[in-house]
Amino acid sequence: MRKQRYIAYFSMEIGLDVNIPTYSGGLGILAGDTIRSAADEEIPMVAVTLLHRKGYFFQKLDEVGAQIEQPVDWKVEDCLQEVPGRASVIIEGREVLLRAWKTEVRGISGGVVPIFFLDADLPENTEPDRTFTHYLYGGDARYRLCQEVILGIGGVRILRALGYKYIVKYHMNEGHAAFLGVELMNEVLQIRKRKLFSDSDIAKIKSRCVFTTHTPVSAGHDQFPRDLVERVLEGGKIGELKDLLFHENVLNMTYLALKFAGYINGVAKKHGEISRHMFGTYSIDSITNGVHAATWVSPRFQPLFDRYIPNWKQDNFSLRYALNIPREEIWAAHEEAKAELLKHVNRITNVGMNNKVLTIGFARRITPYKRNDLLFSDVKRLMKIAEKGGGLQLIFSGKAHPCDVMGKDMIRRVVAAMGEASSQIKAVYLPNYDIILAKLLTAGVDVWLNTPQPPLEASGTSGMKAALNGVPSLSILDGWWLEGCIEGVTGWAIGTIPNPDSAKDPAQDAQLLYDKLETGIVPLYNNDRNRYIDIMRNTIALNGSFFNTQRMLQEYVLKAYFEP
Numbered sequence: 001m002r003k004q005r006y007i008a009y010f011s012m013e014i015g016l017d018v019n020i021p022t023y024s025g026g027l028g029i030l031a032g033d034t035i036r037s038a039a040d041e042e043i044p045m046v047a048v049t050l051l052h053r054k055g056y057f058f059q060k061l062d063e064v065g066a067q068i069e070q071p072v073d074w075k076v077e078d079c080l081q082e083v084p085g086r087a088s089v090i091i092e093g094r095e096v097l098l099r100a101w102k103t104e105v106r107g108i109s110g111g112v113v114p115i116f117f118l119d120a121d122l123p124e125n126t127e128p129d130r131t132f133t134h135y136l137y138g139g140d141a142r143y144r145l146c147q148e149v150i151l152g153i154g155g156v157r158i159l160r161a162l163g164y165k166y167i168v169k170y171h172m173n174e175g176h177a178a179f180l181g182v183e184l185m186n187e188v189l190q191i192r193k194r195k196l197f198s199d200s201d202i203a204k205i206k207s208r209c210v211f212t213t214h215t216p217v218s219a220g221h222d223q224f225p226r227d228l229v230e231r232v233l234e235g236g237k238i239g240e241l242k243d244l245l246f247h248e249n250v251l252n253m254t255y256l257a258l259k260f261a262g263y264i265n266g267v268a269k270k271h272g273e274i275s276r277h278m279f280g281t282y283s284i285d286s287i288t289n290g291v292h293a294a295t296w297v298s299p300r301f302q303p304l305f306d307r308y309i310p311n312w313k314q315d316n317f318s319l320r321y322a323l324n325i326p327r328e329e330i331w332a333a334h335e336e337a338k339a340e341l342l343k344h345v346n347r348i349t350n351v352g353m354n355n356k357v358l359t360i361g362f363a364r365r366i367t368p369y370k371r372n373d374l375l376f377s378d379v380k381r382l383m384k385i386a387e388k389g390g391g392l393q394l395i396f397s398g399k400a401h402p403c404d405v406m407g408k409d410m411i412r413r414v415v416a417a418m419g420e421a422s423s424q425i426k427a428v429y430l431p432n433y434d435i436i437l438a439k440l441l442t443a444g445v446d447v448w449l450n451t452p453q454p455p456l457e458a459s460g461t462s463g464m465k466a467a468l469n470g471v472p473s474l475s476i477l478d479g480w481w482l483e484g485c486i487e488g489v490t491g492w493a494i495g496t497i498p499n500p501d502s503a504k505d506p507a508q509d510a511q512l513l514y515d516k517l518e519t520g521i522v523p524l525y526n527n528d529r530n531r532y533i534d535i536m537r538n539t540i541a542l543n544g545s546f547f548n549t550q551r552m553l554q555e556y557v558l559k560a561y562f563e564p
C-alpha cells in the first residue's frame, strides 16, 4: 500500500516520446508536458491513459496531398514495462480484463511520475474486446464509449489494484475521463453500504475531482445516445447512477465531468470566459496552458541559456533575463536551428531551401476551424509578396482525423496551392507530423503562423514552443495569443481584435495576414535585422518565461490540487 497522497492525472492521450505514439495533437502533448513538470516539481502524481497499440495513425501523402492512413507498428515491450496488477470493467454484460504497462518520467531533481497505459489485448478477452485499446480516436461511437469506460472506470480500478489508495485529486484532462466519477461514486456507495446516492456523496466526489475542458464549442464534446450507453453499461451495476449520466437523453461527457468536478478550468483566459457562457451554472476558472521548457528549447539554444541564465530549467521565470543575451548570439543559435531544419527538409524533399530566405512554419492538426489553408487564399498575392520581398519559404505539416473529410480536402488544397506558387515560393508539406518534427519546426523557422477561426482555438501551444526558441508568432488573436501578443514586441497579430465576423469572412483575415507580411514582417526581416532579433529576444523573455508548464502547474497546485 502506498502511503503517499497522489494526484491522479487521467488523459485519453499522452504524448511524451516519438516512439510511444499514443497522442494525436495538442491535448496529448499538453498531458506529457504537464507530467514532465510534475516530475520536475516533485509533485506526487500518477498518470493513466490507454495503450493505443496501433497508435493514432501513420500519415503518408501522395503527390496530390491525399492522406493515406496506416496503423503505427510500435513495439510496446521495447518502450514500456508490463506491471503485475489486473483490473476489469463490465462492457455489454461481459467482463473485460485489463492490464497496465508503465513508464516513468524523471524530473530535473529526481522526482518520478509513473504513467500507466491500460491494455485490453489479453487472451482472456474476446477477439473484438481485445481491440478496445488499439486505436486512439478510432472506430465508431460504441468503440469510443467503450474506450472511455476503460479509461475512467478501468483507470480507477487499476490504480487500486496497483496499491494507490490515497488519491487526493483526480484530474480529468478533457471529458473523456469523466467515468472516473462514476467509479468513485460506486466506491462511496459500497463503503457506505447504500444503493442510492445523496447530495453529500456528490459533494464528496467533487472535493476530489478537477476537470480541465479544452473545447470551446459544444459540438466538439463527446456525446452518446442513451440506448447506446445503456447497452454498453448493461450489467455494470450503475442502475441508480443513470440519473447522473444523461442530459436530455444523451450522455455528454463534458456535462458528466462538470457534475463531478469541484474545480473546473478552461485553458486560456478567453477560453475560460467562453466556457462560462457555455455552462452558465458552473463556476469555471482558467489556467493558461504552457509547454515544458527544457523539452522544447532546441539543443541550439540550450547552451546559450545555460551560459546566460544558469538556472533556467529549475526556474523558467528567469528566462526573462534573455534580454541580457547579445543579439549576435541569439541570431547564431537561431541560424543553427534553421540550418538543421532546412537540411532535414532538403534531404527528404529535395526542395532546395535557402538558409537566408524568410521561412514561415505552420504545423498542427488539420481541421476546418484551424483554417490550415488560409495563407493560400490568394496565391497570386502571396507570390507577389515573395517576389517583392526577397523570397519566402513555407513548411507545413499536420494530420487530419481519418473521418475528417473537410480536413483531408484542406491538405489537398494546400499541396495544390504550393504547386501553383512553386515558381516563386519554395514550399513543402511534410507528412506525419510528430514530436520530433514539431521540435525541428518550432525552433527552425523564422515566423510561426497560426490562423484559427476565433473563438475556436481554446489555447494553442505550438506558438509557445516557438517562443522558447526565439521564434515570434504571426497569429489570429485567439486562445493564448490574446495574452501573448504584444504587437511588434513579441510578434504580430492578424487583425486587431478577435473578430466575430471572421468566421464568415476568412478572405478578410487572409488580406490582413498578407498586409502584415508585406508591410511589416518581410521588410523587417530583410532590412532591419537588429530589430527583428530584438523581437526574437522579447519572445523568449516575455513569453518563454511565462507560457510554460512550470508556471501552469504551479497554478494547478495552488488553485486545484492543494486548495485550502
Ligand SMILES: *Cc1c(COP(=O)(O)O)cnc(C)c1O
Pocket (backbone or CB within 6 Å): 024, 025, 026, 027, 029, 363, 364, 365, 433, 434, 435, 438, 439, 459, 460, 461, 462, 463, 465
Ligand atoms: C504542440 C503540438 C501540437 C499542438 O499544436 P497547436 O498549436 O496547439 O495546435 C500538435 N501536435 C504536435 C506533434 C505538437 O508537438
